[in-house]
Amino acid sequence: MANTTGIDRKQFLAGALALGTAGALMPSGQATAKQQTVTGSRGRGLRRHGVVYTVGEGGTPATAWSPSRMRADLRAIRDELHADTVEVTGDGVDRLTATAARAAELGLHVWLQPTLADVPERDILEHLAETGRFAERLRRQGASVGCEFWLFVPGTVPGATVLDRVENLLNGTFDPVKTQRRLDAFTKKAAALGRSVFHGNLGYAAAQDDEVDWHLFDIVGIDYYSYFPQPSSYIRELHGYQRWGKPVAITEFGTCAYKGAEKTAGMGWNVVDHTKSPEEIKGHLIRSEHTQATYVADLLEVFESMGLYGAMAFEFVTPDAPHRAHDPRHDLDMASYAITRTVEDRPFDPAPPWHWEPKEAFHVLARHYARCAH
Template structure:
């Protein structure tokens, strides 16, 4: 399942933003060398991470430009990624983040994800973001544009339910009509693809759940949010091959798991271990924190993606500010239920809205080693 943790971050359409940028945004330096070198190599062409922008649950956890700039530099220089999946809501946040990523020479997968608002607002948000993506492309940036993510989950009217959580419950309970759902999903996907084509003239994609039925003729890149678990690599390869039958590049637009034992076996539902009815929210049951579980899973999957020469793989996600790590309080260690490869550490946990910083988890270090090795293998 996709960015279900984003339900609290994605609420309202941001105000209109002038889409001008200063100067041509051309890749330069080390990141540009990575992009050029990757053009002719086998293995993954793009190694990346998902970076979610949003309002946050509190002012302290909301997107801000200073933190964004520092994060993107860490993604390039410490994680050694060449790609960032800029996703979330708010045209101003999306475009500012994508613009800075372009200045740093990163390849960009730009994906607006506006949630729980009328269809017309989602499409307007898509169009504004797509126009900016086209502007970046014409100025020389390396950018793919995705029209969205798992529409059946995030767009009202496809599955019954006013909110994402309502729709998740209806899906789990089977209280929906699958035929009607597919018909509505197909109609909205076709509309979104046509709109994306009208504003963006580069490679167009979409991020689907792995069991979705999608007409990939509408897109240039097959994007899959991938959360399977198998014991043998061959089983991953067998499952992933079905996405290659379209003869198009395949991008893994999300992959990863949470930081507790057994999380890798939850098929993308690892986040569903938080009791949101409690105040403060707390972890259900008696989970055992395990950053090693998360790290081992992402590395195993990355090796599979490399072996299949896929187009891109973007780990989900860089940071989840609203899921703080509490080292001395396992019941309230919400980071265990986060897919982030960094942990959010509050400077003053006893204070609501405390300032915070992130620290790398084992998964960050494991991916950084693999991403750096991929660069070293091709050279500048």
């Protein structure tokens, strides 16, 4: 088992909210979200099969977003992974919109989810509005806009920075009632803003235990990281999200690549000692791409059997978590949810060139997505 702190992802992410217009999952000219629930695909498999693609500045210039790498990655997502949807997330309107535009050009549906952190609320809302205006221009091809609020909006959870807020959540040094009240207020404000700039169907992605007013939204979105030995338990839990009579989209799912990671309730990433230089894996974990691939395959079968609206595997690549095949202590890819492994051309170089290689989970998804495309 992973060396966690005793708190599971459901507690850690309580209140983790992602607002998004769901044009990606509901191209214009089609039925409304509510109509598609009534006449939708339940029992006929997922409607959308996707992957999360993160844009950002990266830990070094070498791992930062670049236009050329983005274009190559998106083509691989379409042609090698056989996905039809990409969830573009991160900060920086230029990066988000350039990636979304290229994905749309390639014929991919887009779930656009901005995450701007540690700035005043008005800046976060403006970032959301700018992205939403761009999403409106892409709507006929499929686009959406979103942001996680509990972590990125100062004042929701105590702490000056994202890391401070994470620590307070882990330590339990926050008031859940006040947190929920602040989240509710900001979510309503952001939902109203989203609807003012984007005229498609509005979606929302939440942590599993969030208390959400789903009347504000057209799509029920869940970041799903449960583990059960039997498929029937997943189905029973996921049925709870269908009671709203709206399409259900799995906006994140997956696990890390070591034995026992699937049982960590989404906290599998919490096995890296960031106080060491270079960073290293805690304990004596055993790398297992098979663990990750099996979990992904099992959840896909559940989602398909329930006819959920869409599912996005988390995530395509994590450049700042390199795989070091002959050095398990520093094999940070074990603590990554990526379906590809990042391989440095010169390990431990401060800014090494790198490339990605597909992991077992990539091949599982590719086979599944290719079958569903025909």
